[in-house]
Amino acid sequence: MSIFVDETTKVIYQGLTGSQGSYYGRLNREYGTQVVAGTHPKKAGTDIDGVPIYANVAEAVEATGATASCIFIPAAGVRGAVMEAAAGGVKFIVAVTEGVPAHDEAIFYNQLKRDYPDVQLLGPNCPGIISPGKCNIGITAGHIAKPGGPVGIVSRSGTLTYQALYELKQKDIGVTTCVGIGGDPVPGTSFIDCLEAFEADQETKAIMMIGEIGGSAEEEAAEYIKDHVTKPVSSYIAGVTAPPGKKMGHAGAIVSGGKGTASAKMEALEAAGVRVGNNPTEAGELMAEIVATL
């Protein structure tokens, strides 16, 4: 099993005609993802490598039965693209785009919750989601992940996710699904959403959670783990030595007013029984130890 997406997931690419969209759309398709359509308001009727382009998401859904979309639209258009996807009928939206204003994110997050409560948004500013061997939506290099299980991964950072996938593969450990929730202040999908789904997924036997400084999502996840997660969890938090008040690359990675420090997050996770590594390699080794005991 996997969470959120699998080999049956049909995906529309909003922005498939752009340079990023066509590049990653092609890679995702080569991986085996069902890339069934692209959208562009003025290019309906054309195609990209045989993938038909529709004027909007609603028409693409009607023609293909797609249930997911992936957004490769410049930041200014993401708010419109997310709402178009939800109104068009898809249930899972992956917004890869970086640089979306935080106020836009706050608006479409709340608008989705109110008007489309059954729609799940992943991102923005995220690498996407991969259920190895089945479906890869976004910018993750598919071959660095070993299919199967028993580990589920959820992460705020792109490259640290790749690092985790790669290290597990080298230890011959498979992954059910790896979810990159992204580094922005208002992520559509939270750690808790993923923990809940992994807990419910039979094939996932252990969970790896990669966090970073800023906000309190890791602390909230720790509370959730304490009360609701029976599967073993290993974790790593980046930014232990980050100076306060500075955005460390990601818009959401900032320690402000003494809040959002890595040490507070690590303490909260350890108190919830999570095994926390001091660097990505150590977190991978901890997971290997956990897997060996399963």
Add this chain to the structure above:
Amino acid sequence: MDLFEYQGKQFFAEYGMPTSPGKIAFTVDEAVQAAEELGTPVMVKAQVHTGGRGKAGGVKFAATIEDVTEHASNILGLDIKGHIVGRVWIEKASDIAEEYYASFTLDRSEKKHLGMLSKEGGVEIETVAEENPDAIAKIWVDPVDGLSENQCKAWVEAANLPAEAFDGTVDILLKLYEAYTDGDADLVEINPLILTPEGKVHVLDAKVTLDGNSVFRHENYEQYDETQTRDERETAAHSKGLQYVGLDGSVGVIANGAGLAMSTVDVINQVGGKPANFLDIGGGANADVMAGALEVINNDPNVKAIFINIFGGITRGEEVANGILEAMKRVDIESPIVIRLDGTNADEGRAILKPNLSDKLLMETTMLDAATTAVQLAQ
């Protein structure tokens, strides 16, 4: 993007909030001229992107022009927590009956806008939150609906401000919310918001942080980009479009991805070293970006060794290795470089680097080993 107090006040004034007349001055002469035009008494206020100005002697009352000369001379050039004062704001002095606090920011946990209002203003809100949390009235505003007048009135009532401050505060808070949302701010804060003896509510200080991601729809925000506090290194990195944060150690860091770059900085600390910077060159690692990054780090006089930490995802190891070698040809690098290359086709990439290794270019396979070597070289 952090605004200076005077920029924040001008920003608030555009949304109709009452602020005091004032002028910006870069020299003592300009300060005197401003005070003469405004008429004494005035306040002389250091403009820096940090708090605690008053305690550091950066905010002074000037009853006369002589006072202005004296205070402006002392404040210009003053070091406030590492920020050197380059400009002072000369503002018509206000009479104060009471001081309040008001702000809006995004509550990341609730995913709503959080408004805070307190009748205990003029001190740091963190202190109030700790010592007397009941003195802060909070409101969570749904970003889709916005802040209605009725909600705003109930909020001000909850803060127990005196009756004479009520209408003026409601008016300012509605405008503050508009400035916050319309202006794409991360934070708008008025501390203190004052009640004058005449019963007027008035903005006496302004702290504004704008969302750098919103610049595409605010053309006038370029002016704020120019007044950000950056050291020489950060200015150079910013002009090359690199995600860079200056630190005070001796190991230069280049990594791809924000998470990996943060992690690299952490690991250098863990093995007993001190990183000179955080630098994320993004997903790929082509020669142009790598050369730009090396140039910025090479110009940092504190750097004694450089740690390049790359994980190849879609970008293959060969491309990364060739990019690094090409970049090294373009920049005359003084410090030894330690490379850790992992991920897609890492072996192929390492094979390309191998014939080029020397005492100036070293390679390690793990992050910890590479950090240890770089830290040793920096000592």
